Amino acid sequence: MTGALYSSTGLSFGGYRDSAFGGGIEETTGNVIDLTHPLHVQCISDKVLVIPGGRGSCTGSQSMLELILNKKSPRALVLRDADAILCTGAVVAEEFFPPDTRDDVPIICAVGAEAFKQLVEESTETLSVRIDESDPGDVRIENGQGVAITVKNLLRLPNTLNVDGINPNSDAEALALRTIERVASISGARELIPISNAHIDAVTYIGPGGLKFIQRLVELGGMVQVPTTLNSQSVDRRRWRQMGVDEVHGTNANAVGDAYLELGCELSFTCAPYLLESRPKFGQQIMWGESNAVGFVPNIGMHVARNRVPNVVIDATDLIRTVLVPSLDDNDNDIESFFPAMGWLCGSLSDGGIPLIIGLESISHIVTRDALKAFCAAFGTTASSPLFHLANITPEAQEMSDIEGMLASCGDNKVVVSKQDLLHAYETLDSGKGDGDDISLVALGNPHLSKTELHCLSTLVTSDSRGKHPGVRIMACLGRQVQTEGKEDVEKLESFGVEFVNDTCWCMLLDVSILQMCFVQNDATAHLSQPPIIPHDKKAKIMTNSGKYSHYGPGLTNRSLRFGSMRDCVEASKTGRLANGEGTNLPVWLQLRSFTSRALLTIRKIR
Numbered sequence: 001m002t003g004a005l006y007s008s009t010g011l012s013f014g015g016y017r018d019s020a021f022g023g024g025i026e027e028t029t030g031n032v033i034d035l036t037h038p039l040h041v042q043c044i045s046d047k048v049l050v051i052p053g054g055r056g057s058c059t060g061s062q063s064m065l066e067l068i069l070n071k072k073s074p075r076a077l078v079l080r081d082a083d084a085i086l087c088t089g090a091v092v093a094e095e096f097f098p099p100d101t102r103d104d105v106p107i108i109c110a111v112g113a114e115a116f117k118q119l120v121e122e123s124t125e126t127l128s129v130r131i132d133e134s135d136p137g138d139v140r141i142e143n144g145q146g147v148a149i150t151v152k153n154l155l156r157l158p159n160t161l162n163v164d165g166i167n168p169n170s171d172a173e174a175l176a177l178r179t180i181e182r183v184a185s186i187s188g189a190r191e192l193i194p195i196s197n198a199h200i201d202a203v204t205y206i207g208p209g210g211l212k213f214i215q216r217l218v219e220l221g222g223m224v225q226v227p228t229t230l231n232s233q234s235v236d237r238r239r240w241r242q243m244g245v246d247e248v249h250g251t252n253a254n255a256v257g258d259a260y261l262e263l264g265c266e267l268s269f270t271c272a273p274y275l276l277e278s279r280p281k282f283g284q285q286i287m288w289g290e291s292n293a294v295g296f297v298p299n300i301g302m303h304v305a306r307n308r309v310p311n312v313v314i315d316a317t318d319l320i321r322t323v324l325v326p327s328l329d330d331n332d333n334d335i336e337s338f339f340p341a342m343g344w345l346c347g348s349l350s351d352g353g354i355p356l357i358i359g360l361e362s363i364s365h366i367v368t369r370d371a372l373k374a375f376c377a378a379f380g381t382t383a384s385s386p387l388f389h390l391a392n393i394t395p396e397a398q399e400m401s402d403i404e405g406m407l408a409s410c411g412d413n414k415v416v417v418s419k420q421d422l423l424h425a426y427e428t429l430d431s432g433k434g435d436g437d438d439i440s441l442v443a444l445g446n447p448h449l450s451k452t453e454l455h456c457l458s459t460l461v462t463s464d465s466r467g468k469h470p471g472v473r474i475m476a477c478l479g480r481q482v483q484t485e486g487k488e489d490v491e492k493l494e495s496f497g498v499e500f501v502n503d504t505c506w507c508m509l510l511d512v513s514i515l516q517m518c519f520v521q522n523d524a525t526a527h528l529s530q531p532p533i534i535p536h537d538k539k540a541k542i543m544t545n546s547g548k549y550s551h552y553g554p555g556l557t558n559r560s561l562r563f564g565s566m567r568d569c570v571e572a573s574k575t576g577r578l579a580n581g582e583g584t585n586l587p588v589w590l591q592l593r594s595f596t597s598r599a600l601l602t603i604r605k606i607r
Contacts, residue, residue: 021060021067021086023507023552027207030072033555036382036428045072048129050119052080052352055384057507058201064089066207068104069097076107076129078141080116081352081384083108084186084301087154091182094155095175096213107131109139109151118147157185166192172222193303197280198228199273199288203260204508205234205253214259222263227278229268232448232477232505233257237269239502243533257503269503270479272373272448282395302386308354308396310389310406313414314346316359323419324363327589334565334587336371337426340547343375345425347383349415354387356406359417361392370453377447378429378547419590426590429550432541432560433585438471439562439572440540441533445477446506446549451486453566454478458489460570461496468497469576474569475499475533477506497573501533506549509533510556534559543572 024034030045045067054060064086067073077086090105107129111119119127122145132138137156142148161184168174180192202210234253235245245253261267268276273288285303302308327335346357360367367390379388389397389406397403427433444457457476461468468474476493480502483490490500501509534557535542543562544550550563562578565587572578578585 021054021063021089023057023059023063023556025063025067027063027066028070028072030067030074034552035431035554036551044074046075048076048078048127049074050078050127052116053083053384054086055347055382057380058085059204059206060085061089061092062202062204062206062210065093065209065213068093068101068106069207069209071104073104074106076139077109078116078119078127078129079108079110080113082110082154082186083384084183087186088179088183090155091179092213093209095179095182096216097209105155107139108154109141110154111141111149111151115147115149115151119143122147154186155182157182160185160188160190162191170221170223172217172220175220176217176222187301193285195226195287196284197226197278197287198224199231200228200260200265201231201288203230203233203256203269205249205256208252211252211256211259214256214263218259218262224264228263228265229270229273229276229278230257230260230265231269231273232271232508233269233503234508235504236501237503243501268479268481270448270481271446271505272450272479274369274373275448275450275479275482308387309409310354310356311410311413312350312353312355313407313410314349314355314357314417315414316342316357316417317362318359319417319419319422320359320362323422324589328363328366334567335366335589336374337545337563337565337568337587338589339367339371340374340378340545340550340563341422341426341429343378344382344429344547344551345417345421346375346388347379347381347385348425349417349421350383350385350388352384353413354385354389356389356391356397356403356410358391358403360390364393367393368452370450373447373450374545374547378551381548381551423586423590426563426586429547430561430563430585431550431554432562436541437577438541439543439576439578440472440535440537441542442472442474442569442573443506443542443544443546443549443553444475444566444569445501446544446546448505449476449478449482451482454482454486454489454493457498457566457570458492460567461498461573462492466574468573471576472573473499473533473535474573475501477501477504506544506546507552507556543569543578545569 024032024037025044026033030043032039032042032044034040064073068090079086087108090108093101093105109129119141122143127144128140128142130140131153132140132150137153138150139153140148140150159181161181163177163181166177168177202214205211233256235250236243237254237257240250240254241247257269266278270276273279324335324338346355349355372393379385388394391397391403397406449457454476474497476498478500483500483502494500538558539560541560541562542553542557543564544553545564545566545568547563550561553559553561562572564572564578568578568587
């Protein structure tokens with residue numbers, strides 16, 4: 001690729017919006033399926049992609065790998081910020097696959113905030129990205145308007161990591177260590193630190209690349225060196241056949257999980273590992289994300305204390321006081337939908353920084369672990385930030401002296417959140433509003449349900465004598481441990497008609513047309529049945545209380561998504577329709593304008 005020139009004929013210009021690769025780009029076509037992104041429906045294949053960085057799930061590295069192997073990756077990525085997750089997929093392609101794979105690996109470079117701003121604000125129809133013939137590590141970028149910069153190809157950086165004393169015991173460990181060295185160089189790490197446990201996200205089957213990757217580690221004698229849990233895989237391991245999953249897809253999906261179990265990982269298969277007894281304690285060094293087989297991680301990123309310091313304040317003080325507090329003594333249970341909506345909003349406002357979020361301390365008594373779970377999952381869909389702090393709530397922002405220090409570190413970099421901002425977030429998540437209110441499927445458990453949520457769901461469905469509407473399917477994803485421990489609630493819910501799914505989650509349960517694109521093209525013998533869970537009717541609507549699924553679901557299922565609280569979901573399962581608020585589709589807490597309007601609303605209810 002020396003001397004290759006990629007020009008304006010292939011420009012995908014994302015401006016200031018990060019792009020979610022995992023769940024946001026279809027790996028066999030290169031099409032952007034994230035409805036919230038400016039490049040939605042465009043194809044990034046064989047083009048120069050200009051974005052600040054990746055965001056959302058670390059499955060983005062898997063997505064990059066599959067794009068490369070399918071010859072659908074961009075020719076070059078021009079980023080504002082170095083993105084180790086996206087680079088990991090490219091590094092794995094080069095280290096684990098045949099040498100000719102390199103021909104399809106994109107140039108990846110990070111130009112920094114100032115140069116990126118110039119490219120964005122002085123953008124034209126001309127942009128060239130060229131590898132220097134004398135030094136393949138240098139990349140020259142020109143936009144035809146006098147902006148010309150030379151930066152390094154992140155995939156060709158010299159090794160900075162000191163691995164003295166780390167002696168691989170197998171070919172698998174040697175390969176894993178070499179991969180870690182290359183990824184570490186992107187962040188300039190110079191040393192490795194030991195970890196106490198790991199959680200592997202790359203258990204999903206989104207194409208043959210991920211399966212071949214993990215099978216290679218098994219073949220080379222790999223074994224995990226620390227206690228390691230597994231994220232949700234792509235099917236329910238025990239019931240996928242009776243759920244109607246295609247034989248080829250189900251077999252390959254289980255083969256990925258089997259390979260990780262052969263490495264010595266725990267049989268957990270949950271996207272909520274913090275609900276397990278093995279969850280880490282404050283202060284432990286851990287590796288939660290992609291595969292790490294050697295028990296060490298580079299001493300970079302959030303492992304370094306100075307990198308955990310916030311650099312932007314998100315101020316929700318007035319919003320909480322005027323919008324949420326007036327609702328707290330109301331009997332409506334839809335207050336829970338505030339947390340995913342707020343998480344989604346805070347993620348989008350973070351712009352790659354570490355935010356200190358203030359204002360929620362006044363409602364800390366309702367910020368439960370489940371509320372934080374919903375907040376974090378939604379935050380991750382829009383943020384490229386690896387961490388946030390909630391004043392007086394999260395561990396490092398408990399003491400006033402710590403909070404004052406964080407505020408000082410942010411300086412004048414402050415965003416004040418308005419009710420209009422929150423309204424926009426809610427309506428974006430509730431993207432399927434309109435064209436009728438009928439609901440075909442209620443989807444719960446993304447992330448997996450906790451025991452507390454399971455009991456809350458049981459209480460809601462048994463709160464009156466109404467049964468489930470015959471035209472609605474209600475399903476919940478949860479870990480095996482939670483289902484076993486919540487046996488009494490599970491029995492009540494199954495009597496109502498709730499169907500439970502283990503080992504996988506909603507972001508893996510795709511529409512049949514997407515399955516065909518993802519897997520049939522890679523295996524001509526595959527024969528797909530009708531989708532086992534996603535309604536066959538393209539006009540069908542799915543109801544969920546998950547901000548994460550509301551964000552990814554429309555692109556992953558080709559169906560409309562409605563968003564609300566768990567109570568709204570139960571009501572929809574009983575009535576077949578979404579009924580929310582007083583003659584509107586907004587929750588009561590978001591309708592309130594003042595204490596006076598709340599009083600008027602109470603009077604209307606009494607009448």
